[in-house]
Amino acid sequence: MASTPPGQRRQQILVALAEMLEQPKGEKITTAALARKLEFSEAALYRHFASKAQMFEGLIDFIEASVFGVINQIMEKQASGVAQVRDIISMLLQFSASNPGMTRVLTGDALVGEDERLQQRMNQLHERIELALRQALRLATTEGYGHEDDISARAAVLLAYVIGRWHRYAKSGFKLDPSHDTALHIALLL
Template sequence: MLHRKPAGDRKTEIVEALLDLADRVGPDRLTTNDIAREIGVTQAAIFRHFPTKADLWLEAGDVIAGRLTQAWGRALASDPTPGGRLRGLIAAQLRQIEAAPALPAILHSRELNVDNAGLRDRFRGLLMQFQGHLVANLEGMISDGSMGARVRAADAAVLLISLVQGVAIRWSLGSRGFSLPDEGMRLLDVQLALFGCREGPG
C-alpha cells in the first residue's frame, strides 16, 4: 500500500529528516539514500521534490535561517531593556540548538561551506546578524548603566558567542548529559557578572 503525500508535506518531511540525520551521521556523510530510508520512500523519490542535493541543502538553509531569525525577533520583542534582550537572544540560541542539535555542525561545517557557496554566504550573514544584535544590546547596557564599561562591547560579544559554541560542543560530545539551556544560562550569568552587570537572571 503506497501512500502519497502532497508535495509541500513531503518536502518539509524531507528537510526534517535531513536536519535529524545531519546530527546523527554528520552533515556531509549524509546521503540521499539515508533520507529516503528514514521517511520510507525510494531514493529516487527525493529527486521528485528537489532537483539536486545542493538545492535540498539550500532549502534546509532557508528553514534554519527562518527559525533563527524568528527566534531572535521574538527575543528582541519580548523585552524592552538591553539586558533582557541580551539574555533572551542567548536563551533563544540555546533553545534552537537544543531543538536542532545539528545546527552548529551545519553552520560551521567546512565541508558544506566548500561546495555550496550560496549556503555559506547565507550562514555567514546569519552569524554576523546575531553578533550585531549582541553588540547593539551590549552597547545599550553600557550606556544605560546596567553594565560596567570594563570590556568593549565587541569583545564581550565575541566572548558570549564563544560561550554558546563552547557549551553546545560540550553538550554534544558529552552525549547531552545535561540541559543545554540551563547550563548555558548559568554560564551566561557567570560571564555577565564578570562583565559588571547589576541585574541577575530575569
C-alpha cells in the same frame, strides 16, 4: 490512497534529513541513505530539491526563520539590553537542545564536504547573531552597563560561547545539554 502534497513531501524530506543529522556518529549523509529512510527513490528526492545542497538550504532557512523570529520578539518585548542579551543566548542554546540535528548545521559539521555557499550562509547567520548581540549591548550601555568601546569584543565573546556550547553538545553525541547552567555562564560573561 491520496498522494502527499508537494509542500508536505518537501517538509518530510527536511525532517528526515534533520533526524539523520541527530545521529551521534555524525557520518556524511547521502541522498541514497535519505531516500532509504523515507522509503522512496532518489529520483523522488530530486523532484522536490534540485540537489542535496538545496536540502541543506531548506534546513538553514528553517533555522534562520526560527532564530531571528524569536530574536526580533525578544528585542521588541525586552526593554533592558542586558535582558535581551540573556534571552537571546538562552534561546540559542535552547534551540540547539531542542534541535540536535540542526546543531550540526549551526556548527558547520554537517556542511563539511558540501557546497561552500552553505558554510558561507552559516557564517552570515553567525554574523547576524553577533550583530543582534551588539545591538542589545549598545542598549545596555545606555542603561549604565559596560562601555561603548567594549561592545564588539563582548558580542564576539558571547557568540564564541554559544558556538562553543553548540560544538560541545554535538561532540558529546547530544548528551551534554548546551543550556545547562546558562544563567550562571551569562552572569560570568557579562
